[in-house]
Amino acid sequence: MPYSFTLDDVAFLRSDAGKAALAGCSELDASRIADVAAARRAVGEQRAAAVLETVSLRRKSAGKLESSSDWLFTGDAVQQASATPVARHRAARLAGLAVHDVTCSVGADLIELGRVARVALGSDVDPVRLEMARHNAAVAEVAVLVARADALRPVSRDAAVAADPARRDSAGRRVWRPADFLPPLDELVDAYPGRILSVKCAPGMDFSIAPWADEVELVSLDGQVREACLWRGVSSGVTRRATVLRSDGTQWTLTDSLPDDIPVRDPGEWLIDPDGAVVRAGLVRHYAAQHGLWQLDERIAYLTGDTPPPGVRAFRIREQLPYREKTLGQALKKLDVGRLEILVRGLDVDPDALRRRLKPRGHDESTVVLTRIGRSPVAFVCRAERIPTEGFHSG
Structure with missing residues (x-):
């Protein structure tokens, strides 16, 4: 079972003593009994689990989230977070706007929004993740506002809304019905009438069940399809978009506004x-x-x-x-x-x-x-x- 962080854990990990403990245990591995014993000797029984879990999660985030070596995470947050190039691309489409990330978790998407938005607000129901988001934004030197709030009870006006509903149940199993998302997709959409919406979803979702979406965007990174994003209020004549990103910074986009008249013929070279x-x-x-x-x-x-x-x-x-x-x-x-x-x-x-x-x-x-x-x-x-x-x- 993944470790369940508390507010007290986060306060310790953000303190000078916590930073020293993380640095001292950075080479340890929670799967090795000897390393667990070493961590307990170094930081005490009470703090060892939080320190070792954080060390492990930072390692897992390294290939996914840029400059996250000093961030704080929960296990679910690392798993669900968008890879930085994908989050950066999505944020770029909202550049210059006031944006409210209503499911901000530990702030991976919120930080990218904060780099380009006129104002970036993040909210979540989980106080532990919110404290982690505050810490991570400070480490990234990005100015964002953070508030505890339910995504289905708006605390902002007029701002564009970004959301990443959880797609796993309490047992960690993946769910596919939008009604089972957390928060449920239709309820989330209904809570923000008239607003620009950007909702991250799994690429295998049946998009016909989201008739409110003006545009469905599929995004790949280095050849692997990473996510779909449902957009409302940002497109002009585009209903489907494919965006191909590379880690070297290159990218291209294709939309259904382009012609598609091609022949069926024998193979070429x-x-x-x-x-x-x-x-x-x-x-x-x-x-x-x-x-x-x-x-x-x-x-x-x-x-x-x-x-x-x-x-x-x-x-x-x-x-x-x-x-x-x-x-x-x-x-x-x-x-x-x-x-x-x-x-x-x-x-x-x-x-x-x-x-x-x-x-x-x-x-x-x-x-x-x-x-x-x-x-x-x-x-x-x-x-x-x-x-x-x-x-x-x-x-």
């Missing part, structure tokens, strides 16, 4: 698997039209063309054949393939099980893309290549 945000936002055809690509099959998200888009991992086709396991094995043997990646879309095939059965033993490396064109299963043996952002010319 390359196969392209669009970013997951594009696929989940239903913008595969828009992406293809923007980059001069076409579809192999109207129902399959793989695209093809003679020149891949810049900055993607694309697959140069070496051989195309009807998918039969024996035939594929023979082709891999002929091409001397030993290291094999298998990608599947539109077929019921377990890539790991197939790889074990194929037993490739050659010296070359290939990617096999298994998909369906019409009713026919097809295998493409490809060479994966990372396409430069600039200066690429198809060979």
Whole structure:
């Protein structure tokens, strides 16, 4: 069970004695009995658990939240917090406004809002998380206002509202029905009529159950879809948006305001698997039209063309054949393939099980893309290549 922090714990961890305890225990691991004993000797039985849990949570946050090495967290807060580039992108769309984060937790999103908003207010029902948010904002040197309040009982007027409802029940199990969110999604929306709304949700949610949303935005970071955001009051003619972020600071956005008229044709020189945000936002055809690509099959998200888009991992086709396991094995043997990646879309095939059965033993490396064109299963043996952002010319 995760440690349950108290206000007294937070006060200690923010004190000079607490900071010294955290520094002295920074190399310890709560999963090792000897380290737990060492922490108890160093800081006492009463404080050891809070110190060790904080050390552990800071480690977990390091790859997700920038400059968080001196922050305070709860376990749930680290798990639910948006990665900093994602939070920063969402905040940028609210720049210059007064914004109220009505589920601010320990402040990860609130701090990014505070960097760009005219005024940033954060509120939460949990006093422990609020104290952590105050601490974290001070560490980040960002000016925000913090108040204890129920998200369903507004304490601000006119401000844009940002929210991240909890999507796990009391037992820690993920919930999918918006009525089971905390606070429930429809009640949250009804509490702020006429306001700009930005509501973070899981990317797998059925967005048709949020008819109030003017726009659904899917966001990926370094190729992994991280979240969906439901927007009200910020869009003009856009109902679906895909935003692709990279840790190096580059990003691009695609919306359904762009054309999507593309052909379905035989494969070109390359196969392209669009970013997951594009696929989940239903913008595969828009992406293809923007980059001069076409579809192999109207129902399959793989695209093809003679020149891949810049900055993607694309697959140069070496051989195309009807998918039969024996035939594929023979082709891999002929091409001397030993290291094999298998990608599947539109077929019921377990890539790991197939790889074990194929037993490739050659010296070359290939990617096999298994998909369906019409009713026919097809295998493409490809060479994966990372396409430069600039200066690429198809060979």
